[in-house]
Amino acid sequence: MLIKNGIIVNADGRMSGDLRIKDGKIVKIGEALKAEEAEEILDVNGAYILPGGVDVHTHIDMPAGECMTSDDYSSGTKAAVMGGTTTVMDFAEYDEGETLQDGLDCWHKKAAGKAYCDYSFHMTVSGFDESIKEELARIKEQGITSFKAYTAYQDGIGVNDDQLFLILQQMKELGTLLCVHCENGDVLRCLQQQLKERDASDIKNHPKSRPNLTEKEAxxxxxxxxxxxxxxxxxxxxxxxxAAEVIREAKRKGQKVYAETCPQYLLLDESRYELPDFESAKYVLSPPLRTEADKEALWEAVEDGTIDAVSTDHCSFWFHGQKDLGREDFTRIPNGMPGIETRMELMLHYGRKRGLTMEKLTELLSAKPAEIFGIYPEKGKLQEGSDADLVIVREDRPHKISAETLNEEVDYTPYEGFEVTYQIQDVFVGGIQAKKEGGWILKKPEGRFLTCR
Ligand SMILES: [Zn+2]
Structure with a gap:
């Protein structure tokens, strides 16, 4: 297929021109390319053509306490693609008594034959001993080059300081990367207990139990x-x-630290915990939503390169039926929010409003995350030889975001009523058109597992 008359944007620049895709790859980019015999032509008429979005922080089909996230690989990746994201990196976990390999095998089963876009995993590590040490090397041989540790939730998935340090040493040994969820688990557990004794039904106790310094300290x-x-x-x-300030300072000193934030921390704030009728439960996630001043500081961190990537932490739970479990006890509200489908349009709209260039936004949403996790330039770049994952975006299509029209398998969106002007019009996944003029046309889930370098 020949895609004509687009503004082809990469993190390092743009050009007006045409792009040919064949057998799942981009085979030619240039000006005024001539159609080959019988070649299908799509004239995009001055729209932007961006590399497909790369979302490196999702929780799909994941058990969480008494619940299971509402999106599985079928609905989660369809929603991703409809929103312009063509690669997801999900967190694979294992249960107590299982090996890392058991967890990885389980996640492969969840995704295989169901994913509408390419995917890979970060493997969660929730302890450390000789057998885990050996397993990390074996997991790496299977194309998993990033792992995840939690400095909170020590009663479950989290690790203690000694374990965290030993895991980091092992990352060094293997040349792999550790992603860390940073909150001081001990402090927040104390605060949570105290606040719960005072008033377990007050959702405001959720953010109160996780003050800014629990993140900054970790x-x-x-x-x-x-x-x-x-x-x-x-x-x-x-x-x-x-936390942004700590990261900025470490980078300034030359330490290799990567950082991510999410649209919810850039666009929503703690006033959502004041909503009546348990509505606030929709916004219970960890870390919680913060203040206006935090939002502003995070935008500045995005602008000056302190933040490298914007991912979603998509972790969807039904408001009716799952979030409800915590009506009497805020600690039982499953933590997490949907966002996999809205990331690109929100970030393009609000990013441009902040004065970020399309190039910078492409860096944050596709190029840099792909690079950090070893799938670049197959992903995150429009160039000859890269995968034909591409998104055609119009900038003059104002519309309102609503759960009614989204494909995420959940009964709300935290961005209900947000008006954005950028619209993801067409999406190609591996050279196959999945979204056409706003509608879903993909027949089969043909997403592949990506091995990372
Ligand atoms: Zn997460």
Whole structure:
């Protein structure tokens, strides 16, 4: 197929021209390309052509306490593609008593034959001993080059300081990257217990039990641990000005630290916890939504390169039927929000409003995350030889975001009523058109597992 008359945008520049895709790859980019015999032509008439979005932080088909996330690989990746994201990197986990391999096998089963876009995994590590150490190497041989640790939730998935340090040393040994969820687990558990005794039904106790400094302290500690282990580290979902400042300072000193934030921390704030009728439960996630000042600081961190990537932490739970479980006890509200489908349009709209260029937005949404996790330039770049994952975007199509029209398998969106002007019009996944003029036309889920370098 020949896609004509687009503004082809990459992180490092743009050109007006045409793009040919064949057998799943981009085979030619140039000006005024001539159609080959019987070649299908799509004239995009001055629209932007961007590399397909790369969302490196999702939780699909994941058990969480008493619940299971509402999206499975079928609905989750369809929603991703409709929103312009053509690669997802999901967190694979294992249960207590299982090996890492059991968890990885389980995640392969969840995704295979159901995913509408290419995918890979970060493997969660929730402890450390000799057998886990050996397993990390074996998991790496299977194309998983990034792992995840939590500095909170020590009663379940989280790790203690000694384990965290040993995992980081092992990352150094293997040349792999650790993603870390940073909150001080001990402090927040104490606060949570105290606040629960006072009033378990008050949702405002959720953010109160996780003040900014629980994040900042953990980010600071993790960065120091990584320095002592002499290894890069990736900080997930940065939500506070204090944590952004710590990361900025570490980068300034030359330490290899990567950081991510999410649209919810750039666009929503703690006033959502004031909503009546349990509505606030929709916004219970960890870390929680913060203040206006934090939002502003995070935008500045995005602008000056302190933040490398914007991912979603998509983790959807039904408002009716799942979030409800915590009506009497805020600690039982499943933590997480949907967002996989809205990331691109929201970030393009609000990013451009902030004055970010399309190139910078492409870097944040596709190129840089692909690079950090070893799938670039097959993903995250429009160039000859790269995968034909591309998104055609119109900038003059104002519309309102609504759960009614989204494909995420959940009964709300945190962005209900947000008006955006950018619209994802067409999406190609591996050279096959999945979205056409706003509608879904893909027949089969043909997403492949990506091995990372
Ligand atoms: Zn997450």
């Amino acid at each position: 980010v600071s500690r993790v960065i120091d641990f990584a320095a002592m282990a002499d290894v890069p580290v990736y900080i997930v979902h940065v939500s506070t000005k204090e």
